[in-house]
Every structure is written in C-alpha cells, then in structure tokens.
Amino acid sequence: MELSTISLLFLILPLISLLILAPSHSRRGGGSRAETYRKRRPPGPWGLPFIGSIHHLLTSQPQAALRELAKKHGPVMYLRLGQVDTVVVSSPEAAQEVLRANDINFASRPSLLAADIICYGNLDIAFSPYGDYRRALRKLCTLELLSARKVKQFAGIRDRETMSLVAEVQAAAAAAGGQPVNLGGLLISCTNSITGLATFGHFCSGARTKRFLSAMNEALKYSSGFCVSDLFPSMWFLDVVTGTRYQLRRAHRQLDQVFDEIIAEGEARARRRNAQGEDRDREGEHDLLSVLLWIRDEGDSELPITTINIKAIIVDMFMAGTETTSSAAEWVMSELIKNPDKMAKAQAEVRQAFDNKNPLDHESNVHHLHYLSMVIKETMRLYGLYPPIPLLLPRLCRETCDVGGFEVARGSRVIVNAWAMARSPEYWSDDSEEFNPERFEKSVLDYKGTQFEYLPFGSGRRMCPGSGFGLATLELILARLLYYFDWSLPAGMQPLELDMDMTVGSTARRSNQLHLVASPYGKVTAKS
Template sequence: MELSGATLIFLSLISLPILVSLLHRKWTPTSKKTQPPGPRSLPLIGSLLHLITSQPQVTLRDLAKKHGPVMHLRLGQVDTVVISSAAAAQEVLRDSALNFASRPSILASEIACYGNLDIAFAPYGAYWRTLRKICTVELLSARKVRQFAPIRDSETLSLVTNIRDGAGAGCREPVNLGRMLVSCTNNISAKATFGEGCEVELQEQFLAAIDVVLKYSGGLSVGDLFPSLRFVDAVTGLKRRLWRARRQLDAVFDKIIAKCEARREQKKKTTGEDDLLSVMLRIKDEGELEFPIRETNIKAIIVDLFTGGTETTSSAAEWIMSELMRNPEVMANAQTEVRRTFDNLSPQDHESHLEKLSYMRMVVKEGMRLHPVLPLLLPRVCQNTCDVGGFEVTKGSRIMVNAWAIARSPEYWHGDAEEFRPERFEDSTADYNGTQFEYLPFGSGRRMCPGSNFGLAALELILARLLYYFDWSLPGGIQPDELDMDMIVGSTARRKNQLHLVASPYNVPIDILS
C-alpha cells in the first residue's frame, strides 16, 4: 500500500518529537537509585495498553499485585507512579505532602476550568491557598452547609414525589432511579449556588452546558500523554469541541451573574447572602484578598462545585442502593432503623435526626469504601525527586493513588474485603478525614476534597428518605445476585447502566410537599 506525500509528511512530523524523546532518554545518565518496578513498556506508547479499559483501577490493582505497591508506568511520554498501599499513600499524601501538592496540567482542565483557576487543578501555591480559605471559611463551612438544609429538604422530598409518581398507582412500574438521583443532586447544587431566585430556565441551560463540558472532559487527550504532540488535539477537533463547550458555559454564566448582581442589594436587605454566587461576588467587590477574585475565578470555582458535588453524590447514592439490593438483610436492617427513627417525626425534622441513624451511616461508609467515586483520586505531580517506599520518584512524574485498590485490600479489610458488610465500621476508627490511609473516599491532606461535608449531608438525607418512604425490589424477576454492577470510569466511577428499581410506597403522604 502506497502512502501519499501528505501522509508521509504528517507521519514524519509525529515521529520526529517521539524520536528526539527516545534519544534523550537513551543518552540521559540514569540514577544509581532504584526506580520503581513496573510492567514492560512498548516502544512509543509505553504501558498505555494496560489502561485501555473501562475500569483502569482494577487493571492497576492486578499489576500492583505483581510489581508492588509503588509501581512505575510509562504512559506515552509521561512517567507515572501508581500507589497501591496505605503506607505508600501516607508517604505521598502526608509525609511528603508539599512535594506532591500540585496537579499536572491537562487539556480538559485548562479549558473547562478557565486556565486551572479552580480549586481542584490550580497549582499549589498562594493562589490555591486563597481559594482553599474561601471554600473552608465562606462557601463550604459547617455553618454554610447547615444553612442549605431547607434546599436539601425540599429537593429530596421532590425526589420522593417523583419516584411515587413514576411508579404509577399500583402499576409497580420500574423507575430510573439513577436518572432521578442525578436530577435531585443537580437541583440541590444549583439552588445552593445560584439561590432560589434564579430562573429555572437559566438553571436548566447551565446544567445542559455543564453536561457538555463533562462529556468532553472525561479521560486524557493525546497531548496529555504525549506533550510533544499537543497539536494532535487540535487536528482531531478535541480542543475545538472543548472551547465550544466553554463558550456555551460562558454565555449562561454571564446571564446568571448579571441576574444575581441585579438582585443582590435587595437580597441583602431581606434574606442576606443565602447562595454561594452572592458570597463570591461580595468577596470580589471587597477586593481584600492577596489575589483579587474576578468573574473568571468565580466561574472556575462554580465548575468545581458542580463537577465535584453533583455527579459524585448521585453516583455514590446509586452504588449504595445497588449494594443494598444485592444484600437484602442489610437493606432490612437499615430500613428498620430509619423507620423506627422517622415514624413519629415531621419531614422537616428528618435531617436533624440523621445522627441517630448509626447503622445507615455505616452503610454509607461501606458504600464509599467499595465504590469511591474517584477510584484513582485526582493525579498529583512530583515537584522534586524523592524516595517513596524505598524507590526513587523523579521530578515531573505523575502520581496516581489507587484508593479503590487500597480500600479492597485484604491486608486492611480482612478476607471479606470484597463483600458489602457495614458492620465492619462498628468498631472502626476510619472516617472521612483522610487520616486513615486505608480509607480515602475524599482523598487526604492539603488537596483532599473541600466539599465532603456538603456532599455527605445530601447523600445521607437522600438515602434515609429512599429507605423510609419506599420498599424496593428488582424488576423482571431479577435475583439480588443477578444485578449487574458494571462500572465505567470517566470523570467519576459510575454505573455503566443506570439503576432501575420497583418502588412500593411505604408511607408517602399525598401532600408531602405542602
């Protein structure tokens, strides 16, 4: 088969930087220190074939069993170290936290997060510390999370009503619980961020724009794996599609911010700053921070709030319900506790009694153990060459912590590590704070998720009300052990097929929202 002249030129352009990279590696003196072991790399692509799967965390866990808990992979032109033990995770996330506190720059975050001005991907430094302070003090503090209780109450009751209506009167029609959970968590985040006064149409436009951004932001691009070939992302059209999604998001942002600015003065006189956007606009106007916050920074932060607090919460709730359907005895125990606690309460008092649901909270912990929404956490980058687990990790290497593998390791969770058994947390000290490195659903250290309290408050109320108001069964005569648990890992680890269940109302008043 003959190749055209244009094709030969194109292939030459691609090959040249790769050849230069290979020659550089060949003639660069190697360190005398031991490099982490890993699978054999192929020319040009390295170990990329190992990750062409919908569940990379499983493949990496299996490779780590052979090569060890500190494992080196060459992904294209990028050196990557995968951490698969609690001890090694502690070294990276706590003992050498400053050295691993920054994120690598990837194409999707550069465009979708306004040049990495967000909390998740901003380089570690004074600017990131400013954002972190804004989050912990102003946006996602315990006080602020409590303030959003009426929104959680209203939207989770709407979820109950939608499930009841979707099930039909006595028809026992399956409902798409996965889709309903996404809608519920989207609405909670939208109202907390933009306020109750934001027009429904604008909220819907924003959520549609966010969906487009997420669609094109999942995974890594050619340029992320082959930095010398970044032009390929332009040739394939990926960069153009990301920018189109960003412009679509910008147009909706501008409308929402303009509406919010217009009502701010009146809002202060009546109800105060009850939404996150108003808080950020006030901080912008005060201009008292070391790094001035402008509208672009606000947009980047809001993108984080939605991508980090919406799909993650709905995915966690869907996985937990899936596990409960596969474990009827656990379902019965959790429902008995919730109904015993809620039976004599008004719906408005449900959230204040969640702390009494000790077994249900163990169910949530166990669900987050088996199904962390970010199984590989977010990647980090090594700032200076150092040792981890007795091996040398070179400057510029990307670090992935396989929290999914650690949370399923028999070394920490005994022989039943793969089983859904909430009772294991009865006497456990493991919590969500990232201090026990065998359990990292929200990460650990400086870069752990700042919105964990916001997400958990919604997750616990959603689950409690699903258990209280409905009895659940699988459609079509499916047996518990036949329920598919197929996973796909993109921006989060979610069910490949959304969960469909039959809901039988237990105690759903007709006027539940009145």
C-alpha cells in the same frame, strides 16, 4: 483515554513515530546521574516504543488493571504512559509518604487539557497549581463556601428538594403501574436542583437552569478521561485533528455564556439593593454566587477574586456536588437491593427514627442513623466516590524525592490507587470484595484522610473540601428513599442478576442507570 483515541494512535503510529522525543534516559542527563536514576527508579511493567505502558490499561477498569500490575511490581510502581513518567502508589504506607510526609511536594496538579479549558486556565479548586492562589482558595472554601455553618444554611434546600424527589418517585411509580422507575435519572435531577439552588439561589431557575445543566453535561462529557496531549505533549495537534479541543472549547463557550447571564443578574440585584439603601453582607447571602460577588466587590480578601475566578470555582462546585452525590446514592441503593437483609436492617433503623416525626426534623435525626452511616462508608470503600473516581486525582511531583525507597523524579505524575487499598485483603480481611457494612461497627475509620487504607475524600492539602456538603445531601436522600418506599427488582430478577457494571470516567458511575420498583411504605406519603 477513550479506546477510540488509543485506536487512532496505533493507526497513525508510523507517522508520529518520526516525532518521538529522545529516550527518557538521555533527557535526564548522562553519566552517573542517569545510572543512579535507573537503579532507584520504581519497578514497573514492560513498555512498547512510543506508547510505553498504555497497552496495560486498555480496559474499562484501569484501577483493577493497576492493582494486578502492583501485585507483580510492588506498591510503588513506575509506568511510562506515552511521554509522561507516572508513578502509581497502591499501599497505605506509600500513600502516607505521598499524602502526608511529602504532602507539599505533591500538592500540585499536572496541567490537563480538559481542566485547562473548562476550568478557566486551572483557576478552580481541584486543578489549581499549588501556591499562594491555591492556599487562599482553600481558606476561602473552609471559612466561607463549604464551612459547617454554610452547609447548615442549606438545610432548607436539602429538605425541599429531597421531598420533591419523594414526590417524583411516587408519581413515576404510579404511572409505571408496578414497573421499574428510573431511580438513577431522578437522583441526578435531585442533586442538580440542590447544587443549583445552593450555588445560584433564585438567580438560576427555569429555562436558564436547563441551559446551564446542559452546558455542564457537555463539559463533563468531554472532560472524561485523558486527551491525547495529556499523555503525548508533543502531539498536541492530534487534539485539534480529532476535534477534541474544538468540542471542549465549544462546551466552555456555552457554559460561559450562561455564567455571564447569571452573574449579570446577581450584579443587578446587588445594585438595586444598594440603591434602596439595603445592607449587603455575606451573612445575609446564603447562595454561593452572592457570597463570591460580595467578596469580589468588597476586596477585603487575601484572594483577589475576579469574575473569572468565580466562574472557575462554581464549575468545581457543580462537578463535585451533582453527579458525584447522585452516583454515590445510586451505588448505595444498588448494593442494598442486592443484599435484602442489609436493606431490611437499614429501613428498620430509618423508620424507627422517622416514624411520628415531622419531616422537617428528618435531617436532624439523620445523624443518629448509625447503620445507614456504615452502609455509606462501606459503599465508599468499594467504589471510591469522593472524588468520584477510584484513582484519586493525579498529583505532580514538584521536586525529586523518595517514596517507598525509590526515587520519584521531578515532573512525574503520581496516582494513588485508593480503590486497590480499599479492597486489599491485607487491611480488610478475606471478604474485602464483599459488601459488608458491619465491618465498620467498631471501626475508628472516618472521612478525615488520616487512615490511608480508607481515603473516600482523599487526604492532605488536596483532599475534597466539600465533604460536609456532599455527605449531608447523600444521607438525607438515602434516608428518605428508604423511609418512604419499599424497593424491589423487576419481576423475575434475582439480586445476583443485577447489572453492577461500572464506567470509569469523570465519575465511577453505573454503566446503566438503576431501575427499581418503588412501592409507597404503608400509608406514608410525601405530604406526611
């Protein structure tokens, strides 16, 4: 929740306090049942009337505030956030209970206003409630949309667009005349292009691409954080008064209009192919929109795909495949420029692997870049980039159960503080706050979500299904940036002076985009 919203709540507290619901213990029933719940409920910080424990989180770094609270109250902690019971899990043992032992019980999501509006009534991948639809959607992603085969089919797109990024960096560096270039902005443009082409193919180009991306940016802007009604369900009207609901609906309408145009073109293309007697099969359609339209029209899937479903799925594809990947690449470059010895080691590895190689072979060689892989793993440990927020997307407790010896009541929201676990000295030694890729030299930790002190893609039934797509893009972007350029800070700036402030919203991104000086490596150019 934004600070301005919090301030508004305090200003109108005298009015809305008249509408406060009955105390939570009275709603849970009387007598022994309520007493049992109070005895077994997880410990937590003190709360204020009406707002509960929100005041503990009035910071730009809520994940850090929750870590400090967990040090006092334990790894399974209760907070009353407005009118919502919330349990925060901050240890691998407790996370394992939530994400594995009780995975089905915590496999659903709470309904949040922004997701409900932008994602077509939570028909998307990330926020769809657990059930038959969600299971079928996960199967669709695994077998059709984000499979290893499908990720491989997009290799040509990754190759072209990352080489375009190299050319754009070269042009920007030449124009800057030794001054810094906005690397963060160029990374966003690159990942937008890769995701757009993978999702829409040639259906989305030129002015329409700009309109779609503009609408997506608006959707992301107003989807950041919580709306008032997310924490105060009975105060839903405040989102009307503040204009939040209107802004979300306007962003949704803009997005929907462009969707209709793109889908109409895809349908027209399919009709032309049918009229010409051309075969239409999903193997011949590489872009995700064409695959989804094929599945919708054939009707042979256990998931009844409609146009609305297609729109919701594609919204997730863009949210998970653009700003998340560009943010990850920006954090990696930030850490490397702060640590020149690590930068030199990563560049030496890439240049040894790529020198005298055809650029078309770069992606096939990326998998041999062991040190770059460690750099990426370490960056994800520090910043928790997939999903792109340090606190994994909230889960909803479907039935009352125990976690860590405490009772988690049905309807509670559960947050896993993956950021706290990934920086805990107990699991990562005394240098847990430091950037040290070498810690992964002999580590067996991977991205599969089976070791709960390291959850860059989450775990269980709700873990990120797009890890393969995201990693393939991220690895090639970084490898080519390190191969084609030497990087330095603006004149006079020391590594420790680099701004590393983080903004936690829809992504854990840099507060200010990264600007670095780019110098072409030797005689190598983007045409080599």
